[in-house]
Structures are given as structure tokens and as C-alpha cells.
Amino acid sequence: MTSRLTLGILGGGQLAQMLALAALPLGVRVVVLEPDPQAPARLCAEHLQAPYTDPAGLARLAQCDAVTLEFENVPVEALAALEGRVPVRPGGGLLARSRHRAREKEALRAAGAQTAPFVPIEHEADLVGALEAVGGRGLLKTSELGYDGKGQARVNSREELRAAWDALGRVPCVLEGLVAFEREVSLAVARSAGGEVAFGPLVENTHRQGILRTSVFPAAAPEGTEARARELAHAVAQAWALEGLLTLEFFQLPSGELLVNEVAPRVHNSGHLTQDGGGLSQFEAQVRAVLGLPLTNWTPLHPTAMVNVVGTAGGQEPDWAAVDALPGTRLHLYHKAPRPGRKLGHVNLVAPEVETLRARLERLEGLVP
Structure with missing residues (x-):
């Protein structure tokens, strides 16, 4: 019976809030692990106010029937601590793929999907010829942690590309070619x-x-x-x-x-x-x-x-x-x-x-x- 099921969520923002609100009518109880004391999900779920890597908080999630997430940038240590103790869905392998733009695009192409042209930028030498390879104009995006327009810059020249990579902290990035979409x-x-x-x-x-x-x-x-x-x-x-x-x-x-x-x-x-x-x-x-x-x-x-x-x-x-x-x-x-x-x-x-x-x-x- 669903009334005996408990769902754990890594993250307690608005997506966790709305997941919990959808779970409750099914008889499913929800537990969220989230360090923010003002987490939106606290209003409709059991809120474990602790870091995502907190051993006690993870032990409580491990008692759930399954664990899911509301954002993909979960610390790998948290996922490792839950492995083998409770089903985590989606799993760590899929998350490692989707949280890293270059790996994501490579895996999409391997699955038969097409993407815009792209070049991984991880070292200074990767900047050479990168803009030409994607069509002369592009978006430089950090490989990890960017969302809602953050961690990216539009570039139209080699000079702009180099300056953008410097401004982003010279962290691993992906240069994506601009496409004329409808x-x-x-x-x-x-x-x-x-x-x-x-x-x-x-x-x-x-x-x-x-x-x-x-x-x-x-x-x-x-x-x-x-x-x-x-x-x-x-x-x-x-x-x-x-x-x-x-x-x-x-x-x-x-x-x-x-x-x-x-x-x-x-x-x-x-x-x-x-x-x-x-x-x-x-x-x-x-x-x-x-x-x-x-x-x-x-x-x-x-x-x-x-x-x-x-x-x-x-x-x-x-x-x-x-x-x-x-x-x-x-x-x-x-x-x-x-x-x-x-x-x-x-x-x-x-x-x-x-x-x-x-x-x-x-x-x-x-x-x-």
C-alpha cells in the first residue's frame, strides 16, 4: 500500500515542495535533506536541516523506500554514502553524466540524439581553433554548476573566448556553437x-x-x-x-x-x-x-x-x-x-x-x- 511508503529527497527547494505536495495524496510521506532553515519543502515534508553529507541525515534517508532529488549537483559523497542502502533514482551514474555538459552531450550523441556542435575546453591549448570548430560564434558554459543563464558567456571572436574563459575562472567548460532555431x-x-x-x-x-x-x-x-x-x-x-x-x-x-x-x-x-x-x-x-x-x-x-x-x-x-x-x-x-x-x-x-x-x-x- 502506498500509505506505507516514504520518499526521501536530496534538496528542499520549490521542486521538493511540489514533489511532496504530489506525494501526500498518494499516502506517501516525504523526508527532505536540506541545509537551508527556510527550505520551501519544510512546509509539507519532514525537514532534516543538515548538510547533504550529514551522516545522521543520510541515515534517515536510507530508511526510506527510495530517494530522489530536486537538483543534480548533489555532492558525490552523499550519493556514495547512500549506495547499497536505499535505491537512489536517478542513480549516480546518470547524475554524473547529466551534471557535466561535455559528458552529457557525448552520451546524448551515443544514444542517437543530435546536439549543437561543441568543443570541451579544459586546458588553455583547447582554446586554439575551438571557435572555428563550432561555426565562429558560440556560448561558453561552465561544464558544471551553471543554471538559469549563470556560468556562461556569448563569444564572437578568439579574444572574447579567451577573456570569457578567464572570467569564468578557467574551469572546465564547453563551447557550444550557436544554432538558428525556430x-x-x-x-x-x-x-x-x-x-x-x-x-x-x-x-x-x-x-x-x-x-x-x-x-x-x-x-x-x-x-x-x-x-x-x-x-x-x-x-x-x-x-x-x-x-x-x-x-x-x-x-x-x-x-x-x-x-x-x-x-x-x-x-x-x-x-x-x-x-x-x-x-x-x-x-x-x-x-x-x-x-x-x-x-x-x-x-x-x-x-x-x-x-x-x-x-x-x-x-x-x-x-x-x-x-x-x-x-x-x-x-x-x-x-x-x-x-x-x-x-x-x-x-x-x-x-x-x-x-x-x-x-x-x-x-x-x-x-x-
């Missing part, structure tokens, strides 16, 4: 330890200053795009022996071809709209996959969109009353202190048809700074 889309896949597989929807995304701004379902992509995205996601899930949930972000080229941009071994910001579109959410899908509960696809039943609420330099807040008055909106706040560039919440929007959704989304964007 739209950005994402799709998630869940796979249980028994090999059962299910998919999320194809979602269209827009970004602002490196942070996701909006996600929309259905995506305005050519016919066959979703089927191809599922095919690629399934191939990666199988090749990487996924246990849990994996989100793939794609560039869709004018030709219709899909290039994998990034991979996240967890629920993803672009999937938040599944909370309110009807049917399963991505959060319940990850809980089910990790605990071996029956899986099903989690495509929304209605046209659905999401707008991120992000802290601004001037401290502006959305027009909450107007947001609340707009038909089809539902607010999700993370109980986090405001800070410029910090994700503070999101607003989901549901409408009976696509035209109405897009008209209301335009209005909603005008209400959220």
Missing part, C-alpha cells in the same frame, strides 16, 4: 526500475535573460515533432537506464529537426503547467516512477500555459489582484524571500481553446514583471 521545446520521460515508460507533453518555451519566462501547451510545432521528441527521449531513457524522470530541452530547427540543448534528471520548470491542465502532473509522475507505482502519460487535458514570477532589481511585484481576476489563472508561490533573478513562484493559466489561451497569456505577461 523555437525551444521540452518534453519529459519517466521510467520505472521495471522498465515501464511514460511521457509528458511537448511544451514550447521562451526565455528572458537566461531564465524561463513562459511555457505553453500545446506547442506550435510542426506535425510529428512530439512523436520525434518522444522517440529521442525514449532512446535516451533506455540508453541511460533511467529510473525516475528526465526532462529534455530541444532546439527545433526550421527544417523540423530536433537538437537536444540540455537535460535535467528531474522535474523541470517547463513542466509546471501540468499541475493545472487536468490529469497527472510531472511531480506525481516522478513520485510514481521512483517508487515503482503504475505510470501513465501526463499530457494536459486542456490548453495550458505558465509564467514565471522572478524577483526584480526594483522589487516590483505582479498586479496580484488583476492576476487573480484573469479567468483560468492559478498561483503557485514558493515562500522564498525576494531577490533579483530568483524564482519566487509561477502562475498557471488554463483555457478551453488555444486562441483564448494565447490571448489571456498576453494579458498575464503584462501583469507579471
